Every structure is written in C-alpha cells, then in structure tokens.
Amino acid sequence: MLFDFKTQKWSLLPKVNRAGYPCWSANGQHVYFLLGGSEESGVMRVRVTDGRIEQVISLMGFHQTGYFGFYLGLAPDDSPLLLKDTGAQDIVALDWHAP
Numbered sequence: 001m002l003f004d005f006k007t008q009k010w011s012l013l014p015k016v017n018r019a020g021y022p023c024w025s026a027n028g029q030h031v032y033f034l035l036g037g038s039e040e041s042g043v044m045r046v047r048v049t050d051g052r053i054e055q056v057i058s059l060m061g062f063h064q065t066g067y068f069g070f071y072l073g074l075a076p077d078d079s080p081l082l083l084k085d086t087g088a089q090d091i092v093a094l095d096w097h098a099p
Contacts, residue, residue, distance in 0.1 A: 002048060014051045019044070021072035032056065032080070034072040036064075043072060043080045056080060063087075 002011050019033045030045040036059075043056040057080060064070045065085035073081040 013046055013048075014053055016044070016046075016053070021070070023072060023074045025074065025078050026076060030078075032072065032074060032078070034070060036070065043082075 002013060003009075004011065013031065016033070016035065018036050020036065021034045023032045024030075025032060025045070029049070030047055032043060032045045035042055035044045040055075040058075041060065042058040044053055045056055046053045059082075062082070063085040065083050071081075071083045075081055
C-alpha cells in the first residue's frame, strides 16, 4: 500500500505473490521488487501512478545467493544490484573507478 501525504489517503498497488525486497526508484515513479520462485523470476517494477507492472530483467539461469535470503538493491541510475553465487571455481575480477 502507498500513502499519499498530500491527500492523506492510502492506495493499493497490484498484489504480487512471491515478491520481495521492494526498492524505490531514484525519481519515485516506480517500486522495484524481486519476483522469485517461478519460471518468471526476475527484477520487476510497478509504476506508482497506474500500477502497471513490467519486467526489468529475467533471472533465469542467474544463481542468486545471500546469507538470510536473496537481495535486491538499486544503483543511483536504478540499475539492479544483486548477489550472485559464483561458486568456488569461478574467478571474477572487478575494476572500479570512482567518478
């Protein structure tokens, strides 16, 4: 549910089963969430103004991990941030240069 502070009223977002880790977009127009436990698993978002749901990215074949469960966060440009299980045999390198 969403609360509008101007009108002092609650509104309902569409009901979605198996949704978790809600995150607001940077501009406040969408709520991103992780949809799991099905063939349609992925990062989804719902538009606050009309409740339209769309898939941002499919997670089929993406092996998520986490200590207490999976995780979804958003970068400043609303890119999804996820935890990936790379296993014990993959070698991953990351070069990061601060802006």
